[in-house]
Amino acid sequence: MNLALKHILILFVLINVSCKRTLAEEQDATAPVTEIQNDIEKVEPPHWWIGFKNQDLQLLIKHPNIGKATAKINYAGVSLVKTHTADSPNYLFLDLEISETAKAGQFNITFQLKDDSELIQTYELKSREKSAEDYIGFNSSDAIYLITPDRFANANPENDEVKGLLQQGIDRTDGYARHGGDLQGITNHLDYIENLGFTAIWPCPVLINDMPKGSYHGYAMTDFYKVDPRFGTLEDYKKLASELDSRDMKLIMDQVANHCGLEHWWMKDLPFKDWVNYQENYEKNIDNWDNKTTITSNHRRTSNQDLYASKKDNEGMTDGWFVSSMPDLNQRNPFMAKYIIQNSIWWVETLGLGGIRQDTYPYPDKDFMSNWAGSIMAEYPNFSIVGEEWSYNPLLIAYWQDGHKNADGYDSNLKSTMDFAMQRTIVEALNEEESWDKGLIKMYEGLANDFVYASPKDIMVFPDNHDMSRIFTQLDGNITNTKMALSYLLMLPRIPQIYYGTEILMDDFDKPGDHGLIRTDFPGGWEGDTVNAFTGEGLSNDQKDMQLYLKTVLNYRKSSKAIHQGKTIHFAPINGIYVLARVTDNETVVHIINKNETTQDLDLSRFEELGLSGKSLSNIITKETMIWNSSLKLEGKGSTILTTKTL
Incomplete structure (x- = not known):
């Protein structure tokens, strides 16, 4: 072997060894954990992603006496910045920083206990499936189909009852019992929804409501990271989102930042003394709490804007419990605030959402709500959020929309609000006899109020929803008036939302305003139904005509610039x-x-x-x-x- 060749071989060996050493060092820092360990009772969020603008992540750790533990993390690009104890010894909060260099993978969080024993929790960072700019929210080109999932279609009767949950049984004759509708039921009928001309769906919440009664509606959540098994699984939820995406349709998630259900897992062991509002009152009476205990509240939402509002009224508005079975979350607690914001982002990423509808928007701390919406929109600049403000005063609706110049300087960061004012105006205008100040002039002047809005086309308008009488009922069963109401609002510079069943003249005449009746089962969603609105079988001529009418208007609207x-x-x-x-x-x-x-x-x-x-x-x-x-x-x-x- 000549000398030159020998030198080349030696150099090759040295380079190879060096490369292997470098690769080994890199793998040591970021390689997947070979043995997944889950010693901890709860870690929330259950996983996270790399690549966010905000590199901070706060983990809630729940485990007996975990507050006395010392936590350690050894993963390239992830730093444990600070550890926080809580008032309860069973919580620990970890502040992590996930740098731009962090890679997707699994790593262990080690908890060293006082007795020198260890608990190990494997945590995962995932790669994001699409860029932040590709999360496109709903807008005025969309038409949204609102669904109460329990009442739409039951595709899987096997999940109707789940052992261990507080409310058992299916009773379709009881408007306040569970009826069995589920996520798969919605997925199975996307052809119907799409063919009607809708481009987005908004299901009422499907997270678990492990409550002794009224669990079907979804607004008393008992775990913010768990799908109610009576609606299906997380995979069922993801499948719905995926099927919608494949049709270029959007999924809007109904979220609740104001309250949780009384049976939420943390209500048995609250981490801080101020985790929920009026917590001391609750804890003093917890053994005798019967869901009827009075908590000081004030539902006068104008106190958010009122220059003359008393401190007492402001406190009652922000801190008062919505109802006694729904504890009011204290968003002024920084750990609660972080928890809610992260939970919203977790669901955006998990489902690839096309929007969020935020329940009872004016009830939480309004500065927090500005931070909440701002945090989401900072990560997803093309996203959309609509907030529920049940007010008939356009000034109050305008206050909550991003870009409105408020006297108190408040900026909500909220792209869309809900137009209850226009909804009521349309009903009154069509029900009244014509005169100089009644009838259609009300509709005309209602739209003339748009000068107060920062962006009228980003406001959501609707004929009815899950909390009010059906539009057909509100218009006294007048089919022509119902068509006029629907066609008018579908022509407005707005984002329209239609409640399921409006297309077949569903009503609540027997007991107007009754929530159980408003949320009637959609015919054809259950095996054995004699009427099937999905196929048209058994519908009256009036119902078929309305279905076709709405379908025609919606499908024209879909392509109308x-x-x-x-x-x-x-x-x-x-x-x-x-x-x-x-x-x-x-x-x-x-x-x-x-x-x-x-x-x-x-x-x-x-x-x-x-x-x-x-x-x-x-x-x-x-x-x-x-x-x-x-x-x-x-x-x-x-x-x-x-x-x-x-x-």
């Missing part, structure tokens, strides 16, 4: 006729409401500014065409929707 983004122009009602138009350069949509029972000739010269003279327009319901000239014949009471697009 004018409705999604167009300029809005409306004309004050005259003689019981109200005209609204949505206009872009390439499309004009004209919506006409006629409350007269008789045929009317509408003089079109008043609408010259729409630039439609001599143009051909199509009726999106009848498909008939007309030339926009001097007048238009309106054949009695109802809505007319015309478009310049070719159908």
Whole structure:
């Protein structure tokens, strides 16, 4: 062997050894844990991800006497910054920093106890499945289908009852019992929902409500990281999200930051003395708590904005329990605040959400809610959050929307609020006889209030929801009025939400406002149902007609840039006729409401500014065409929707 070749071989060996050593060192720092250990009772969040803008993560550790332990982590890119004890010895909070260099993988957290024994918990950091910018929220191009999951469709009767839970049994004759609807039931009927023209669904909460009664509605959560097994599994939830994504549809998660259920696991051992509001009152009476104990509360939401509100009223609003079976969470506790924010982000990542609907938005601490929404939007700049503000005053609705200039300087970071004011206005306008200050003029002036909103098209409007009488009931069973209400709100510069069953005229006439009746089972969702709204079998002619009507309007709306983004122009009602138009350069949509029972000739010269003279327009319901000239014949009471697009 010549000398040069020998030197080359030696150099190759040295490089190979060096590379192996470097690779070994890297693997030692980030290699997956070969033995997964789960010695700890609870660790929340149960896992996390790399690559967030905010590199901080706080772990809640729950285990007997864990507060006396010393925690250690040895994983490249992850630093244990600080350990916090709680008032209860059974909690420990760990502040972690996950740097940009951290890699996905598993690592052990070692807890050294006072007796020198060790507990080991394996924790996982995951890679994010898509970029933050790819989380696209709902907007004015969407139409949202609201579902009460327990009442929509029962695809898996085997999960109707789960041993060990407090509420047992299925009773479809009882509006407040469980009926058996589940996540798979929604997934199985996505074809129906998509074909109707919806682009997003909002199911009421499906996290576990292990409560002795009323557990079906989902708003009394007893574990913020666990799907209620009567609705299915986390995999069922993920499957629903995946199926929606494959259809270019969005999943909106209903979340609750204000309260939990009285049977939440932490209520048996609260970590801090101020984990929930009025905690001392609760702990003094815990042995005799019967869900009827009075906790000081004040549901006057105006105290959030009121310049003259007393401290007592403010305290009652923010700290008071929503109801006595739903403890009010104290978001001023920094650990609670962090917990709620992280929980929301965990679900966004886990499900690939297309939005969050936040329940009872004005009830929690409003500064926290600004931080909560701001933290989510900072991570997901194209995301959407809508907050429930049940107020009929546009000033209060506007206060909570991001970008509104509030007198107190408050900025909510909340993209969307819910338009209860417009909902009530539409109902009143259609139910009332016409006069100078009643009827359609109310609808017109209600929309005229949009000047107060920072972004009207980002507000969510709806004819009804899971907490109020069905729109068909509110309109006294008048089918024509119901069609006018639906068509009008679907033309507005808004994000529309429709409650399941509206398309088949579901009602609560027997007991208006009764929640159990409002949330009636969707026909065809249970084996043996004699009526099936998914197929049309057994529906009345009126129900089929409404179903087709809504389907036609929604599917037109789906591709209408004018409705999604167009300029809005409306004309004050005259003689019981109200005209609204949505206009872009390439499309004009004209919506006409006629409350007269008789045929009317509408003089079109008043609408010259729409630039439609001599143009051909199509009726999106009848498909008939007309030339926009001097007048238009309106054949009695109802809505007319015309478009310049070719159908």
